[in-house]
Amino acid sequence: MNKPAAHIAADELTQASARWEKEFSKGAGDADEVVNRSDIKVKPLYGPTDWSGTDYLDALGFPGEYPYTRGIYPTMYRGRSWSQRQLVGLGVPEDFNARVKEMLGLGASALSLIPCNSVYRGYDADEVPAELLGTCGTVINHVEDMQRALDGVPIGDLSTAMNDPSPFTLLAFELAVAKRRDIPWTKITGTSNQSDCISHFVANHMFFRIALQGARRIVVDHIEFVNKHVPGWNPLSIVGQHMQQAGATPAEAMAFTLCSAIQYTEDCIARGMDPDSFLPRFTFFFDISVSLFEEVAKFRAGRRIWAKLCRERFGAKDPRSWRFKFHAQTSGVDLTRQQPLNNISRVTVQAMAGIFGGLQSLHTDGYDEAFSTPTTEAARIAVATQNILREEAHLTDVIDPLGGSYYVETLTDQMQGKIESIIDLVDATGGMYKAVEQGLVQQMIGQSAFKFQKRVDSGEETVVGVNAYQVEENPTDYPSLEYPDRERMNSQIGKLAQFKANRSASAVEKALDGLARTANTKDGNVFEQVVVAAEAGVTHGEICGTLRREMGFGHPLTVV
Amino acid sequence: MHERPPKVIVTKIGFDGHDRGSRIIAACLRDAGMEVIYTPPWQEIPTVIKLAIEEDADVIGISSLATDHLIVPQLMDALRAAGLDDVQVIVGGIVPAKDEATLLASGVARVFHPGTALEVIVTEVRALARKRQAKERAAT
Numbered sequence: 001m002n003k004p005a006a007h008i009a010a011d012e013l014t015q016a017s018a019r020w021e022k023e024f025s026k027g028a029g030d031a032d033e034v035v036n037r038s039d040i041k042v043k044p045l046y047g048p049t050d051w052s053g054t055d056y057l058d059a060l061g062f063p064g065e066y067p068y069t070r071g072i073y074p075t076m077y078r079g080r081s082w083s084q085r086q087l088v089g090l091g092v093p094e095d096f097n098a099r100v101k102e103m104l105g106l107g108a109s110a111l112s113l114i115p116c117n118s119v120y121r122g123y124d125a126d127e128v129p130a131e132l133l134g135t136c137g138t139v140i141n142h143v144e145d146m147q148r149a150l151d152g153v154p155i156g157d158l159s160t161a162m163n164d165p166s167p168f169t170l171l172a173f174e175l176a177v178a179k180r181r182d183i184p185w186t187k188i189t190g191t192s193n194q195s196d197c198i199s200h201f202v203a204n205h206m207f208f209r210i211a212l213q214g215a216r217r218i219v220v221d222h223i224e225f226v227n228k229h230v231p232g233w234n235p236l237s238i239v240g241q242h243m244q245q246a247g248a249t250p251a252e253a254m255a256f257t258l259c260s261a262i263q264y265t266e267d268c269i270a271r272g273m274d275p276d277s278f279l280p281r282f283t284f285f286f287d288i289s290v291s292l293f294e295e296v297a298k299f300r301a302g303r304r305i306w307a308k309l310c311r312e313r314f315g316a317k318d319p320r321s322w323r324f325k326f327h328a329q330t331s332g333v334d335l336t337r338q339q340p341l342n343n344i345s346r347v348t349v350q351a352m353a354g355i356f357g358g359l360q361s362l363h364t365d366g367y368d369e370a371f372s373t374p375t376t377e378a379a380r381i382a383v384a385t386q387n388i389l390r391e392e393a394h395l396t397d398v399i400d401p402l403g404g405s406y407y408v409e410t411l412t413d414q415m416q417g418k419i420e421s422i423i424d425l426v427d428a429t430g431g432m433y434k435a436v437e438q439g440l441v442q443q444m445i446g447q448s449a450f451k452f453q454k455r456v457d458s459g460e461e462t463v464v465g466v467n468a469y470q471v472e473e474n475p476t477d478y479p480s481l482e483y484p485d486r487e488r489m490n491s492q493i494g495k496l497a498q499f500k501a502n503r504s505a506s507a508v509e510k511a512l513d514g515l516a517r518t519a520n521t522k523d524g525n526v527f528e529q530v531v532v533a534a535e536a537g538v539t540h541g542e543i544c545g546t547l548r549r550e551m552g553f554g555h556p557l558t559v560v
Numbered sequence: 561m562h563e564r565p566p567k568v569i570v571t572k573i574g575f576d577g578h579d580r581g582s583r584i585i586a587a588c589l590r591d592a593g594m595e596v597i598y599t600p601p602w603q604e605i606p607t608v609i610k611l612a613i614e615e616d617a618d619v620i621g622i623s624s625l626a627t628d629h630l631i632v633p634q635l636m637d638a639l640r641a642a643g644l645d646d647v648q649v650i651v652g653g654i655v656p657a658k659d660e661a662t663l664l665a666s667g668v669a670r671v672f673h674p675g676t677a678l679e680v681i682v683t684e685v686r687a688l689a690r691k692r693q694a695k696e697r698a699a700t
Contacts, residue, residue, distance in 0.1 A: 117575035117626055121602070129634070132574055135627035205577025205601050246580045333580070337654075337674045370674050371656055449580050450587050457677050466675040478657055483627075556577060558600040 017049060036294045037452070038251035040414050046406035051413070053404065059304075060409075063399050067307040069300050069412070070400040071358045072323040077396035083159060083361040084386050085110040085327060088138075088379075091484040092492045093149035096138040100153060102376075106383050110361065112161035112193060113149065115140055115170065120163075122208030122544030125493050134484040137163075139492055142499055142539045146173035147180065156183040160190035161237075161327075165207040166197050166215035168222050168527055169543050172534035175230065179535065189232035191283055191327070195219060196239040198260045202436045203242035203445065205556035208544045214519070214551030216433065220267050222527040223278055234283045236264060237327065243441075244287035245333050247449020250298045251415055255422035256432070256441055257284060258305060262423070263432040265314055275314045279321035286328045288354040290346050296402055297411035299326070299357030301419055304412075327361035328354040332369045338465035340478060343367035348385055355395050356402050362386060371478050442559040496539070503537035511536040512546050519550035566594045566689030568619045571608055572601040573635060574628030581653055582623035585681065589621075592682045594689070605635050609642050617647060618689035624653040633666035640667070646695045648688040652681070 024044060034042040043050075061067060064074030073079060084107060088099045100111050116137040118128040124141045125133055133139055140146055150160075155178060164170040171192055178188055194200065197215035200207040207215065219236065226235035240248075240257035248256060261282065268278050284302075288295050306324040310316040330350035335343040344367045351364050364382040366374025374382070389395045402408040429435045436442065455461040462468045511533040518524040526547070533543055548554075570586040572579060579601050586598040597615050599608075612620060620639075622632055629651055639647055651663055652672035660671045669688055672681055 117628075121575045128575070129631055131630040131634075132627060135630065136576075200577075205579065207577075245578070247584075371654055446583050446587070450584055453584050453588075453678065457679065463675070467677070483630075556579075556600045556602065558579060558583075 013048060017047060020045070037289065037291050038249040038294060038298075038415060038418055040251075040294075040411070040418065042411075046410050048406065051406045051409040053409070059413075060403060066311065066319065066322060067304040068323060069304045070403050072303065072325060072360075076358065076399040077355075077390075078399065081109075081390060081396065082355070082359055083110040083327075084108045084383060085112050085159070085161060085361045085363055088112065088114065090136070090138060091134045092139055092488050093145045095134075095484070095488075096149045097151050097153070099376075099379075100149075103379070103383065104153075104158075106380060107387055108383055110159040110161065110190070111153070112163065112363065113138060113140070113170065114163050119540060120165075120207070122210070122541065122548065124539050124541030125489075125496055127541055130486075130489060130493075133489045133492070139489075140170060140173065141496055141541065142537065143173050143176040143180075143534055144495075144499055146170070147177050150174070150177055155181075156187040158189075160188070161193040162190065163194045164192050165194045165200055166210055166218040166222070167208065167530045167543060167547055168192055168195070168218070169208075169530060169534065169540045171222075171226075171233070172527075172531045172543075173540075175531055176534045185230045186232065188230055191234040191237050192222065192226075193237050193285065193327075194239070195222065195236050196260055196264075196285075198263065198432055198436055199239040199242040199257075201554070201557045202441050203246040203248075205558075207554060208547075209554045210544065210547050211552030211554045212433070212437075212557070214547065215554060216267065217551075218526045218547075219264065220271055221525045223264075223268060223281075224271065224273065225525055225527045225531070227278055227281065234281045234325075235278075236281070237283045237285045238264065239285045241285050241287040241329055243445055244289065245331065246445050247452065248445045249448050250289060250291065250294050251418040252422060252444060252448060253287065254298050254302045254415070255419040256426070256445075257286070258302065258309070258419065259423055259426040259432040259435070261306070262309065262313075262427075265310075266431070269314065275310070275316040276318040276321050279310055279314070279316050280318060280323070282325075283360075284324060284326035286326055286359075287331045287333075288328050288350040288357070289331045290334045290349050290353075292349055292353040292356075293402075293408060293411060294415070295350075295353035296356045296408055297415045299328075299354070299359070300400075300403075300408070300412045301416040302326075303358065305416060305419060305423075325360050327363070328357070328359045329363040330354070330365045332365055335365060335367070335370045336463060336465050337370040337478070338473060339471065340367050340370065342465055343369065344381060344385070347382065348389070351385055351389055352395065355389060356400075358400060368478070436557055439557070439559040442557060446559060499537070500539070507536040508533075508538050508542075511538050512542060515543065515546050516550050519547055563690075563693065566619060566686055566693075567597070567615060567617050568594050568621055568685060568689070569597045569599070569608065569611055569615065569617045570621045570623070571599040571603050571611075572623050572628065573603050573605060573608060574624070574631055575602065576624070576626040576628050577601045578625040579623070581625065582621075584678075585621060585623065585652060588678045589682065589685060592686075594685070605631070605638050608635065609638050609644070612639070612644055612647055613642065618692040619648045619650060619685055621685070622649065622651045624651060624655065626654070629653070629655050629659060629663060632663055632668060636667040646692050646699075648692050650685065650688065652676070
């Protein structure tokens with residue numbers, strides 16, 4: 001009869017463990033030391049001397065219970081699957097609409113709109129080089145563009161994510177569309193997916209070029225407005241993905257994300273908000289690398305740390321405030337241009353890591369990510385991968401299936417230690433805004449990126465097809481997305497001119513005045529004015545331009 | 561004649577902000593003994609031209625992840641217009657095969673794709689810088 005590990009006599013265990021160690025070193029000799037991406041040494045075997053499970057209830061508990069190590073809901077995927085949320089962004093609004101309808105038909109259950117990079121910098125189509133329009137996101141400049149993008153899409157019944165930094169014009173356009181379609185805002189659900197201004201300034205510099213402290217204020221305004229008027233919307237998605245893609249290790253990415261979350265929470269509390277009024281709507285967004293066990297441990301540790309921070313540091317009393325809800329995307333950085341079909345295997349492993357990690361929403365990358373924005377075929381395979389993992393591989397049958405593994409539990413504890421020590425460092429610096437303004441975060445990310453690249457170059461870290469197992473290939477055989485048709489783009493610019501000509505000039509002027517005035521005073525809610533402006537027919541470029549003028553231009557905070 | 565170390569501008573033009581690649585390349589070329597002028601992303605073409613003149617750069621490295629390579633031919637035209645024909649331009653990042661030929665035809669010296677070892681980039685940048693310095697010497 002098997003006895004639980006905790007009941008094995010200690011000396012018996014030590015003897016058995018020493019016996020194995022001897023046999024192991026006989027066989028393996030001086031095998032190379034293994035160190036994971038977060039710089040944690042990985043042993044060849046873990047057992048009850050590493051993790052005994054005696055503190056099970058405090059450290060793990062049950063799913064849906066504090067500290068949520070095993071998952072934030074009692075039912076997890078037995079209750080409902082994660083959302084299959086594929087990012088879509090290309091061409092003109094009509095192109096987006098067609099691709100979204102196709103993805104929904106294939107089983108995607110939520111949508112995520114990626115705007116064109118010109119939109120991402122806060123400009124309209126008539127202000128930028130035409131070559132760059134719609135090549136890696138959809139051109140959305142005003143309420144009618146959004147109306148065409150969402151035509152026939154049931155936005156009252158379906159979760160919609162907008163990749164939308166401060167001042168959140170895309171959400172404002174969506175709310176204006178809902179009003180035109182008589183859908184009450186209380187039925188609009190989804191997430192402002194790029195609302196974490198800190199991550200943009202330090203890691204991927206994808207934002208509307210509004211100065212950091214201005215963006216910071218609008219984030220809090222937006223949280224306040226959304227909590228009141230669009231209660232099903234998650235106003236904040238705190239992003240570790242950008243930092244990990246920029247080179248942060250999994251532990252660093254989790255730590256910095258939690259530091260940003262601490263900062264936003266403290267900003268909301270300083271505004272006079274009760275933590276339990278906004279924390280239940282905080283969500284997170286992470287990268288999933290191919291380092292499977294490390295990623296699982298990262299997510300489990302993050303869940304546990306966040307629960308503790310919310311309960312103990314912020315004094316939140318509602319258990320919904322303690323839940324660490326997150327979306328995750330498989331890592332594009334791990335994908336290779338060489339032998340591109342191999343990326344399907346990588347994405348599968350990454351997706352498994354995220355699912356075992358207990359995510360709420362998943363985007364799987366197209367295998368062609370390393371040379372193009374995903375083609376239709378690649379996007380289909382990405383969705384199918386999720387369906388295969390869930391329904392053919394039965395990954396969702398058991399909640400937290402790796403919980404209780406000696407290795408995974410030990411690694412979860414070790415990742416927690418790494419993460420908490422970085423949080424302490426940032427706290428000591430005076431919080432995340434201070435840490436990024438001083439360049440501390442950027443420096444750490446840059447060093448980790450360079451270190452990892454050197455490991456790949458030296459062959460210490462194998463990348464199949466890149467530094468090992470190469471084959472002769474013809475790069476012209478690689479698939480690649482067609483760029484948007486120039487005529488369609490010209491007609492899009494034409495529609496913008498027409499839209500501007502047809503709107504009420506006085507309404508636009510009045511809305512822009514209100515926006516500028518609010519931006520200049522401490523009172524009032526800037527996001528509320530953005531919504532008013534969107535309804536009045538003000539364009540994205542005009543809104544961002546006004547705020548840049550009033551609040552300052554936002555330069556990326558970079559350090560080499 | 562004494563050879564000066566290669567002088568390289570590492571930058572990003574256009575709208576994309578992902579700078580992992582440009583930061584790694586800047587650090588690696590600097591480690592290899594080159595003089596590196598690194599800029600944050602979002603540079604405009606006239607700014608890069610001005611920088612190239614002020615710094616007397618041998619090589620300009622453009623990092624592109626999200627289709628910003630499409631305006632590199634405009635940069636090449638601007639370089640020629642400024643009389644900087646001899647400055648060597650390299651592009652690194654996600655450049656679809658079908659666009660590589662267009663870039664090379666516009667005067668780009670070399671396109672580096674993901675997976676290229678840093679060592680290879682160092683060697684080629686050094687050779688390109690030498691080529692430019694030799695041209696410069698021949699001209700004076």
